[in-house]
Amino acid sequence: MRDVYMVGAGQSDYGSFPDESYRSLFAEAFEGAVDSVDGDFDRDSVDEAYIGTLGVGGRQLGLPGPSVTEHVGLDGAASTRVENACAASGVALRQAALAIRAGVADVALAGGVEVMTDMSGEQTRYWLGVSGETEWERMAGTTFSGVYAQMADAHMAEHGTTREHLSRVAVKNHANGSKNPHAHLGFECSLEDAMNGSTVADPLNLYDCCPTSDGASAVLLASEDAAEELTEKPIRLTGSGQASDRVGLFQRDTITGVPATEDAAEQAYDEADVGPEDIEFAEVHDCFSIAELMAYEDLGFCEKGDAGDYIESGATLPDGERPVNLSGGLKSKGHPIGATGGGQAVEVFKQLRGEAGDRQVDGLSRGLTHNVGGSGGAVVVNVFEEGWA
Amino acid sequence: MRDVYMVGAGQSDYGSFPDESYRSLFAEAFEGAVDSVDGDFDRDSVDEAYIGTLGVGGRQLGLPGPSVTEHVGLDGAASTRVENACAASGVALRQAALAIRAGVADVALAGGVEVMTDMSGEQTRYWLGVSGETEWERMAGTTFSGVYAQMADAHMAEHGTTREHLSRVAVKNHANGSKNPHAHLGFECSLEDAMNGSTVADPLNLYDCCPTSDGASAVLLASEDAAEELTEKPIRLTGSGQASDRVGLFQRDTITGVPATEDAAEQAYDEADVGPEDIEFAEVHDCFSIAELMAYEDLGFCEKGDAGDYIESGATLPDGERPVNLSGGLKSKGHPIGATGGGQAVEVFKQLRGEAGDRQVDGLSRGLTHNVGGSGGAVVVNVFEEGWA
Numbered sequence: 001m002r003d004v005y006m007v008g009a010g011q012s013d014y015g016s017f018p019d020e021s022y023r024s025l026f027a028e029a030f031e032g033a034v035d036s037v038d039g040d041f042d043r044d045s046v047d048e049a050y051i052g053t054l055g056v057g058g059r060q061l062g063l064p065g066p067s068v069t070e071h072v073g074l075d076g077a078a079s080t081r082v083e084n085a086c087a088a089s090g091v092a093l094r095q096a097a098l099a100i101r102a103g104v105a106d107v108a109l110a111g112g113v114e115v116m117t118d119m120s121g122e123q124t125r126y127w128l129g130v131s132g133e134t135e136w137e138r139m140a141g142t143t144f145s146g147v148y149a150q151m152a153d154a155h156m157a158e159h160g161t162t163r164e165h166l167s168r169v170a171v172k173n174h175a176n177g178s179k180n181p182h183a184h185l186g187f188e189c190s191l192e193d194a195m196n197g198s199t200v201a202d203p204l205n206l207y208d209c210c211p212t213s214d215g216a217s218a219v220l221l222a223s224e225d226a227a228e229e230l231t232e233k234p235i236r237l238t239g240s241g242q243a244s245d246r247v248g249l250f251q252r253d254t255i256t257g258v259p260a261t262e263d264a265a266e267q268a269y270d271e272a273d274v275g276p277e278d279i280e281f282a283e284v285h286d287c288f289s290i291a292e293l294m295a296y297e298d299l300g301f302c303e304k305g306d307a308g309d310y311i312e313s314g315a316t317l318p319d320g321e322r323p324v325n326l327s328g329g330l331k332s333k334g335h336p337i338g339a340t341g342g343g344q345a346v347e348v349f350k351q352l353r354g355e356a357g358d359r360q361v362d363g364l365s366r367g368l369t370h371n372v373g374g375s376g377g378a379v380v381v382n383v384f385e386e387g388w389a
Numbered sequence: 390m391r392d393v394y395m396v397g398a399g400q401s402d403y404g405s406f407p408d409e410s411y412r413s414l415f416a417e418a419f420e421g422a423v424d425s426v427d428g429d430f431d432r433d434s435v436d437e438a439y440i441g442t443l444g445v446g447g448r449q450l451g452l453p454g455p456s457v458t459e460h461v462g463l464d465g466a467a468s469t470r471v472e473n474a475c476a477a478s479g480v481a482l483r484q485a486a487l488a489i490r491a492g493v494a495d496v497a498l499a500g501g502v503e504v505m506t507d508m509s510g511e512q513t514r515y516w517l518g519v520s521g522e523t524e525w526e527r528m529a530g531t532t533f534s535g536v537y538a539q540m541a542d543a544h545m546a547e548h549g550t551t552r553e554h555l556s557r558v559a560v561k562n563h564a565n566g567s568k569n570p571h572a573h574l575g576f577e578c579s580l581e582d583a584m585n586g587s588t589v590a591d592p593l594n595l596y597d598c599c600p601t602s603d604g605a606s607a608v609l610l611a612s613e614d615a616a617e618e619l620t621e622k623p624i625r626l627t628g629s630g631q632a633s634d635r636v637g638l639f640q641r642d643t644i645t646g647v648p649a650t651e652d653a654a655e656q657a658y659d660e661a662d663v664g665p666e667d668i669e670f671a672e673v674h675d676c677f678s679i680a681e682l683m684a685y686e687d688l689g690f691c692e693k694g695d696a697g698d699y700i701e702s703g704a705t706l707p708d709g710e711r712p713v714n715l716s717g718g719l720k721s722k723g724h725p726i727g728a729t730g731g732g733q734a735v736e737v738f739k740q741l742r743g744e745a746g747d748r749q750v751d752g753l754s755r756g757l758t759h760n761v762g763g764s765g766g767a768v769v770v771n772v773f774e775e776g777w778a
Contacts, residue, residue, distance in 0.1 A: 001492045021524075049633075054451050061450075062443050062474030062520020066633040066766040070640075078631035078653075079767065080480050081472045085451030091469050095484065102490035103390045131451020135410075242467035244438075244455040251459075264467075377455045378468065 003389045004097045004237040005227035008037040008220035009349035011342070014184040014334030017214040018118035022053070022060065026068040026113045029216035029339070033111075036349070037220060039230040043072070046220075047105035049079040050095040052088025052112035053338030056127040057119055068113060077109065083338075085131035086287065088112055089217060090341025090371025090380035094240050096221050106226040110345075111218035112338035124212055128337075131374050133248030145209055145288065147249050147375045149201035152290035155256045156203065158305070161293065163203065165308035167194035169289035170207040170331055172317060177328020179359035184213045184334030208289040213334030217342030219349070224389065233353050238366075239274070239383035241267025247377035258291075258376035261298035265381045268368070269300075272383040276300030279383070280364050281322060281351060283344035285372040286329040295370055296324075299381070318361055326351060326359050341371035341380060352386045392778045393486045393626040394616035397426040397609035398738035400731070403573040403723030406603040407507035411442070411449060415457040415502045418605035418728070422500075425738070426609060428619040432461070435609075436494035438468040439484040441477025441501035442727030445516040446508055457502060466498065472727075474520035475676060477501050478606060479730025479760025479769035483629050485610050495615040499734075500607035501727035513601055517726075520763050522637030534598055534677065536638050536764045538590035541679035544645045545592065547694070550682065552592065554697035556583035558678035559596040559720055561706060566717020568748035573602045573723030597678040602723030606731030608738070613778065622742050627755075628663070628772035630656025636766035647680075647765035650687035654770045657757070658689075661772040665689030668772070669753050670711060670740060672733035674761040675718040684759055685713070688770070707750055715740060715748050730760035730769060741775045 010032020012025045034041050051065040060067050065079040084091045089112030096108035116124060129138040132147060155161045171191050177183040189207060197205035221237070222230055243263030246252050253259055269275055276299055284299070286292035293307035301322060302310035310316070316324035327333045327347035330340060348367040350356040366385045373379065399421020401414045423430050440454040449456050454468040473480045478501030485497035505513060518527040521536060544550045560580050566572040578596060586594035610626070611619055632652030635641050642648055658664055665688055673688070675681035682696035690711060691699040699705070705713035716722045716736035719729060737756040739745040755774045762768065 058447075058519055060519060060523045061516070062472065063636050063763050063766045065473060066762075067523070067636050069633065070635050075634075077633060079473075079633040080484075080631070083451065083470045083472065084454060084468075095469075095487075098484075098487050098491040098493065101492065102487040104487065104490075127450070130447055130449060134449045134456070242469070244458065244466060244468040245464075246459050247452050247456050373455075374452050377452045 001101050003224045004100045005222050005231065006219060006235045006237060006345065006349055006384060007222045007227050007230040008033040009346040010036055011182055011217040011346045012215050013182050014213045014215035014336055016117040020115060020214060022113045022115050023068055023071040025214060025216040026111065027072050029111060029218040030072045033218040033220050037230050038232040041230065043074055044076050045107045046074050046077040046109050047107060048096060048099040049074055049077040049109040050092035051079065051081050052083060052092040052341060053081060053114055054083060054085060054088060054131060056114055056116045056337060084378035085373035086337050087341055087371045087373030087378045087380050088338040090369065093219055093342060093345055093382060094242055094380055097237055097240055100221060100223050106223045108221045109218060110221060110342055112342045113216035114336035114338040115214045116212050116336065117214050137248050145201040145204055148288040148290055149204045150249060151255050152203050155290060158256050161308040163195055165293065165311055166208055166289040167191055168311045169286060169292045170194040173286060173325050173329040173331040176326050176359055177332025180328045180333055183328045183332050184211050185332050204288055210287050210330040210335040213336040215334060215336035215339045217339040217346055219342050219345045234388050235349060235352050236385050236389060237382060238385045239268035239272025241265060242380045244378050245376055247374055249375055257294050257298050258372060258379060260376050260379035261295060261370065264379040265299050268381040268383050274383065278366060279322065279368045280366050281326060281361065282324050282368040282370060283327060283347050284324055284370040286325060286331050287335060299370060323361055326361060344369035344371060348384050352384065390490050392613045393489045394611050394620065395608060395624045395626060395734065395738055395773060396611045396616050396619040397422040398735040399425055400571055400606040400735045401604050402571050403602045403604035403725055405506040409504060409603060411502045411504050412457055412460040414603060414605040415500065416461050418500060418607040419461045422607040422609050426619050427621040430619065432463055433465050434496045435463050435466040435498050436496060437485060437488040438463055438466040438498040439481035440468065440470050441472060441481040441730060442470060442503055443472060443474060443477060443520060445503055445505045445726060473767035474762035475726050476730055476760045476762030476767045476769050477727040479758065482608055482731060482734055482771060483631055483769055486626055486629055489610055489612050495612045497610045498607060499610060499731055501731045502605035503725035503727040504603045505601045505725065506603050526637050534590040534593055537677040537679055538593045539638060540644050541592050544679060547645050550697040552584055554682065554700055555597055555678040556580055557700045558675060558681045559583040562675060562714050562718040562720040565715050565748055566721025569717045569722055572717045572721050573600050574721050593677055599676050599719040599724040602725040604723060604725035604728045606728040606735055608731050608734045623777050624738060624741050625774050625778060626771060627774045628657035628661025630654060631769045633767050634765055636763055638764055646683050646687050647761060647768060649765050649768035650684060650759065653768040654688050657770040657772050663772065667755060668711065668757045669755050670715060670750065671713050671757040671759060672716060672736050673713055673759040675714060675720050676724060688759060712750055715750060733758035733760060737773050741773065
């Protein structure tokens with residue numbers, strides 16, 4: 001199996017840009033990725049492109065892949081849309097890596113894009129709802145915040161997780177995001193603010209929920225031979241895992257965790273020949289505060305049920321033993337559905353290269369991305385490490 | 390690069406089934422594929438699943454992959470939706486093959502599904518239109534039949550292609566489809582009927598256009614080691630190619646052909662180490678009659694501009710030198726968008742195994758599938774051959 005390297009990564013600003021198009025936002029991300037390549041990058045060298053998007057709003061539901069890649073001059077690439085709801089570009093990154101591993105590509109693009117803010121709240125709920133279980137959840141009136149609220153409620157009841165534990169996720173991620181110029185909600189919030197937000201779906205309040213964002217991400221992957229020409233600071237994809245589970249929460253083995261995260265992480269760790277103890281930092285899928293706490297447990301950063309204590313210990317702060325969501329995460333950086341998984345890789349790229357500006361944590365050599373589709377119907381985990389194989 | 394074999398293939402009936410769901414139709418196709426496997430098939434052995442769907446109607450726009458695979462008990466497979474409009478499951482098949490080639494899967498599922506007939510014509514036009522070029526074609530009022538009508542008009546003007554040439558596609562494919570129990574429009578039509586259909590988009594009439602269909606397809610692929618346990622009649626994927634082009638017709642180099650077909654075919658032929666002269670039969674993307682004629686030329690079955698003469702010669706009839714669309718094609722078998730590419734592979738599977746019933750052509754050993762997204766923004770060509778590597 002051929003080795004795969006991340007040789008470029010970029011993202012647009014995440015935010016509310018109702019006048020932008022999926023093409024213009026994607027171009028911003030792609031040009032950022034091109035600019036980040038150390039060597040001479042030729043866009044004709046891109047053999048394959050995988051674009052993650054849910055297609056919120058329905059402007060280009062078919063062929064969104066070729067639609068955005070043609071706009072940035074990738075005329076020679078076979079371009080495909082992949083989708084697993086909010087894990088769309090995490091999947092895109094894995095598919096681009098598979099194309100390189102299979103030998104059909106030397107350079108491959110993975111990216112994602114979403115424009116979500118040019119419609120009403122009711123429309124947004126429709127377009128997001130159709131990523132949940134349709135027949136027995138959405139049609140019964142359940143929203144995504146409702147689904148995660150059930151998980152939070154159960155986690156609190158089973159493990160003694162508290163309102164404050166949830167709020168500490170928001171406080172940490174907003175503090176991190178305040179140092180990220182691309183962040184959608186780049187402001188700090190106090191613990192008092194976070195504990196007293198207006199209720200969205202009890203027990204989740206406004207500060208437990210990520211925003212509805214527009215944005216795009218783009219990551220350039222290369223085989224070892226190609227990477228040697230393109231990068232001076234090699235970042236290798238050492239492990240990649242993907243798993244599925246029942247789309248509807250009511251059909252899962254547990255609702256206080258995400259089994260697909262455990263499965264995907266196990267695959268990624270095995271392939272990278274590491275354990276959770278070796279992961280120095282991570283970008284995890286904090287669409288809701290409870291999701292980050294469950295990720296700590298499912299990824300093996302702490303024991304089952306201990307996520308509340310783990311965040312309270314400060315372990316996941318920038319100066320802690322394992323910083324999580326240095327970018328600000330979905331909570332503060334934002335969550336433009338299709339772009340999110342790729343955007344997580346952008347942060348890992350910047351941190352491992354020492355190019356993360358005010359939020360740089362020094363000395364990092366191995367990081368992980370964790371991207372969840374729906375409430376856990378699909379999960380992708382990728383492990384990246386600096387240096388050549 | 391590991392060899393890939395097609396060890397099972399099945400499809401649902403194609404037709405108008407507004408009371409069926411994407412899950413029920415997919416299950417019909419999947420169980421057909423399972424039944425077609427010679428050896429003992431264990432659904433836990435499926436490592437990866439790729440599901441093609443446009444998601445017409447919007448019931449399950451996010452996570453349609455896991456939604457259908459969980460329904461057939463594929464709990465252990467990483468399931469992903471891939472999409473390139475009408476080429477969705479052609480792409481799915483290629484992605485499933487890449488997963489095997491990359492070494493992350495020994496058994497992989499490729500399939501597709503679409504339910505389209507439970508809405509109004511106006512809604513259908515919307516959902517199909519968003520696979521065309523949105524900003525400059527659809528929003529200017531162009532429909533898919535309009536786009537293909539422009540191509541037909543240009544082909545007639547440039548190459549002398551006639552009304553009768555177009556109609557011969559319909560007559561041939563309906564005759565073939567009349568022998569296919571799964572066909573949506575399984576009736577024969579006369580040349581007179583086909584030449585005098587009511588106008589849809591001049592010069593295309595009703596008989597030049599495929600129907601709006603519901604249906605699903607499923608194909609099981611395996612590595613050589615896995616295939617040895619699963620099949621007694623090995624069918625190898627010897628070549629696979631995919632290419633993209635401008636989504637909008639107005640930005641292409643030509644409108645009397647589909648350049649992405651030429652690109653994808655060249656890749657597939659190179660990989661299979663064959664030329665067009667070696668292809669004994671083909672399932673090509675005849676969404677409109679002109680599309681089949683252009684495919685003859687772009688795939689190299691005849692010279693540019695000669696497609697009219699080629700069909701008139703009878704070369705592509707069941708008893709001709711190179712039968713095309715023995716299944717009835719999109720025109721007669723039907724065109725449930727996401728299912729179509731996989732359904733083409735089902736026909737190749739049956740013909741190569743001698744299991745095509747009344748429409749069986751004896752002695753075939755190498756066939757091709759050709760699946761087009763939109764009006765040529767994405768094309769996948771796969772070459773299959775009987776026997777072990």
